[in-house]
Amino acid sequence: MRAAVFEKFQGPITIQNIPDPTPKVDGVVVKVNATGLCRSDWHGWMGHDQDIVLPHVPGHELAGTIVEVGKDIKNFKIGDRVTIPFVAGCGTCGECKSGNQQVCDHQSQPGFTHHGSFAEFVALDYADTNLVKLPEDINDVTAATLGCRFITAFRAIVAQGKVSEGQHVAIHGCGGVGLSAIMIANALGAQVTAIDINNKTLALAKQLGAQSIVNATNNNVVEAIKDITKGGAQVSVDALGSEITCLNSIASLKKRGRHIQVGLMTGNHKHPNIPMDRVLADELEIIGSHGMQAHKYPEMLKMIVEGKLHPEKLIEKTITLEEATITLPNMNKFQNKGVLVVNSF
Incomplete structure (x- = not known):
């Protein structure tokens, strides 16, 4: 598959052909339809995140379609259109059992703990606990803005604030x-x-x-x-x-x-x-305030579908994967007034 890859922190990001991901027994592989460009990706490229192993594919805000499922998956199937919060909780630790997957002791984060969504396909772990089915009324580009920035803001304002x-x-x-x-x-x-x-x-x-x-x-x-x-x-x-x-x-x-x-x-x-x-x-x-749990999405999605929230208004423009390799290293210059979304791979 085609993916944006960096081989050293603060180094060049290039488009490479790398092996397609495979799902873990409790995971899925998703064909990426759209993925947001977030300043957290810049932090990862800078080397601020100790989980990243080089070479690395960034990207953690995404919307896509399931193309492969692990043998233990019960709640999702091939063809489901989904998104996921940037923190995927394991579902079994004490924090997850208390409903706080956003601070899971063994969290999985695409684009940080493993290769992310700046690629044609991405593997997502702990899928039954963390995947969110997307309503038909929310398109892929809009959905790709939700998984980090929008859910983080929603929980910060509603639950924490x-x-x-x-x-x-x-x-x-x-x-x-x-x-x-x-x-x-x-x-x-x-x-x-x-x-x-x-x-x-x-x-x-x-x-x-x-x-x-x-x-x-x-x-x-x-x-x-x-x-x-x-x-x-x-x-x-x-x-x-x-x-x-x-x-x-x-x-x-x-x-x-x-x-x-x-x-x-x-x-x-x-x-x-x-x-x-x-x-x-x-x-x-x-x-x-650190992200939001998948089981808390329904309230937010309901407000979007009802027209009370308009995350699509945050989108400045859509870009290609090639353009993302240039834009990501420059995110600290704050040259964009809105959100950029990759929808061409």
Whole structure:
């Protein structure tokens, strides 16, 4: 099969012909119809993920059709159109048994623990636990935006942030996760403030439901948010993952507010300075959010089918697999204002 491969971290990504994958007894092989280009793929290419073994095929947001099933598969068959969360839980560890597959002790992640979806075919493990059948009303390109950024934002806003109508929500960083979070919080009736450094991205954020925007280059972010919200946000999300956005998010909360950390904290940002004096005195909550379980998809898919959420509006354009080899290494330049999806292999 054709696949995008890198043989060293931060090295060239090339199109190669490599062997087709085969399913494990509890897995499937999926023909990839579309796959999203995500900043997490950039982190993997940079070498920030210790699970990756070289040479490697990236890609973890996908939609496709099952073409082969392992002998122990019971709930899916060849021809089913499916997607999967980027964390596939084993189904048997303590976390999985408690319903928290997103923090599985033995998780499988296509594009990280094994070859991913920047290819014609991808193997997916623990399929009965993690695959999600796609409604006919959601096409492959739209479905390919769901498996990382959109589900991560959905769980961060709904389950972890507990956002409700009328609350003030601040979203720091308007990449795929941030834009998704804006759309979801707006659909729940929240008053959303979007923060970014790119005016074009902020304009898109307004189109997706942000009532107010702040350009972090030209403004004191904390003061601006406190002014807009008359004292601070009830929920604030760091959707980028940097020491600055994390600090701004926490510092812009009102008393008893919630900070949700969604953006990956890597390299020198792993251990940021946090104002624990404010966390203590104002009873702030600091909450991590890591993906979403497959069994939680129905609520989100129902909102999409009913027209309450429009993930397709996040898509800037579709690209080829060849174009992805050039675009992926440059994702840290933030040149795109929306999500890119590969749909030509």
